[in-house]
Amino acid sequence: MTFNPTTSRQAYPSPAPSPPSGTMLDPAAGGRFIAVLASSRAVVEGELTEVTIVIDQETGKITSIFHSVLPASDFPPGTPYTDHSPHIILPGLVDAHVHLNEPGRTEWEGFYTGTRAAAFGGVTTVIDMPLNAIPPTTTVAGLREKVQAAQGKCWVDVGFYGGIIPGNANDLRPLVEEGVRGFKGFLIDSGVPEFPAVSSTDIALAMAALADEPTTLMFHAEMIPPIAASVGDDVQWSLPPLAPIGPLNEYATFLASRPSSFETYAIAEILSLAHVAPNLPLHIVHLSAIEAIPLLQEAITLGVKITAETTFHYLSLAAESVKNGDTRHKCCPPIRTKSNQDGLWEELMQSNGCIKTVISDHSPCTPNLKLLPSTISGTKDVGLSDGQNKPDIGDFFSAWGGVSSVGLGLSILWTEGQRRGISVEDVVRWCCKNTAKQVGLEGKKGDLAVGYDGDVAVFDDEGLFEVGEEAMLFRNKCSPYQGMTLKGVVKETWVRGQKVWERNGRGFGKEGPIGRLLLEKRR
Secondary structure, eight states: OOOOOOOOOOOSSSOOOOOOTTOOEEGGGTSEEEEEEEEEEEEETTEEEEEEEEEETTTTEEEEEESSOOOGGGSOTTOOEEEOTTSEEEEOEEEEEEOOOTTTOTTTOOHHHHHHHHHHTTEEEEEEOSSSSSSOSSSHHHHHHHHHHHTTOOSSEEEEOEEOOTTOGGGHHHHHHHTOOOEEEESSOOSSTTSOOOOHHHHHHHHHHHTTSSOOEEEEOOOOOSSOSOOSOSSSSOOOOSSOSSOTTSHHHHHHHSOHHHHHHHHHHHHHHGGGSTTSOEEESSOOOGGGHHHHHHHHHTTOOEEEEEEHHHHHOOGGGOOTTOGGGOOSSOOOOHHHHHHHHHHHTSTTOSEEEEEOOBOOOOGGGGTOOTTSTTOTTOSOOTTSOGGGTTOTTTSOOOBOOTTTHHHHHHHHHHTTTOOHHHHHIIIIIHHHHHTTOTTTSSSOOTTSBOOEEEEEEEEEEEOOGGGOOSSSOOOTTTTOEEEEEEEEEEETTEEEEETTTTEEOTTOOOOOBOOSOOO
C-alpha cells in the first residue's frame, strides 16, 4: 500500500518539540516524522475496534486511522511501530477538575508533580482549578502569573479555569479572551480566604457578563439552608460544631454536618437564576447527593443548559467503610453512603442522565494538614508535625478537605465499574469525550480521529497493581486509595505523538516535560 498522511495546522501557539531521537522520516510524507500504534482493541469514535493509528510527530496530529491491524511492513523502513494487542488503545483522558496549586501552595502540589502523576494514569490533559494557588485565577494578572509558573513543567497539556468571586464580574470577559476554559464559583466558603463565596447577586452579575461568551459557568454547589438541622462546619477549616452529634473523629459525625440539603438548596438557587443567561452552559462540579438529581433532570427537561460531573471517589468509596480518624477521606461535599453511591452510578449509566463526566477533583495538601493518627495503616510520615496539638488527631472538622487521586482515576473507575457492568466505551465517554466537550476541546482531544491530537493511553484492562508510593506520583503520598489493589494498568501514555510514560520500560521520557498550555480562546 502507499501511505500518504495528511498534514494539519498546528492548533496551539507553543512551538512543537523536536522529535525524539531514533524516530525515522517517512519519505512518502515529504520527510515528516511519524509514529504508528496498532492494536486488536481500541476505542475509536466511541466504538471498540481493531486499529492502526498514524501520528505526525511534527504537528502532533493523528493523520490516518485504519480499522485493522496493519503490519509494520506497510510503513517506511525504520518507522516507530508498536502492535499493543491485546491491550486497549484509548484516547488520552481529559481530567477536567484538578487543583495543581502553583504558584503559592507548591508544597501541596505543583505543575511538575501533578502532571507527571496524570501521565502515569493515562491522563493527557488536565484543567487546573482557579483556587488554592496564590493568586487565584480571578483576574488576567492572576492567570498570567500561573501561566508563567507553569512554563516548562508540564508533562501533559494543561488548561485553566477562571474563578468568580465577589466583585470580579468585570474581569470575566478578559479572562475568556485570555483562553480560560470555563469559570467556577463557590456558594459556600471555599476554605481559602483569597477565594470567597459568591452571593446570588454575584452569580447574576457573572451570568450577565458571560451570557454571550463561549464558556461554561460552574459551581461548587453547597449552601447552608436558612433553617438546617446541621450545626457542622460550613467551611473546610472550622472549629468543631457547637453541638456535635458524636465524636469528631467519627466519619458519621462529619457526614451529618454536611447533609444532602446543602447541595439541593444550592442547586435550586443556581437554577432560579438560570433565566439571566439562558444560553450560557451551567455545570455542577463534584455532585455527591442523589437527592439533587431530580432537580437537575427537571431543569434539563425545561430547557436549562445544565450538566453535572461526579468524582472517582464518590463512585468508589462509601461512608460505611471510612475508619475513625481516617481523614484522607474528608472532602466537600462528603463521600456519602453506599446506597447514595449506587444512585450516582445509576444516573451516570443513563444515556440521557444529567451526570455526563467523571473527574478526579484532585485536591491535595501537605500530609500534616490531614491530622492523621498513627493507627491508620499506610500513614507513615503523614501525620502531625511536632508543633500541632495532639487533641486534633483524626478530627474530621479540623483536617483539610480534599482527596488525592490524579493519575489513579482510570484504574479506580475500571475496578469499581467491573462490578457494575461498565464497558471501556463508557469510560471513554465519561472521561475523554464528554470532559473534552465540557472544556471546549472537542474536535481536538477526547477521541481518536483524524485531525485530533495524538493523545493516547495504552491500557491493560486485566492488569493489577497495589497503590503504593510508586503509584502515587503526586507530591504528597497521602490518599485513601493507598494500599488498595486496583484493576487496569496504563502501559504507555502519549501526548501529541510523543511517548511521555512507559510502565515497564524507560519510565518517563528523557525529553522531559513536553506538555503545552492550552490558551487559545474557546469557540
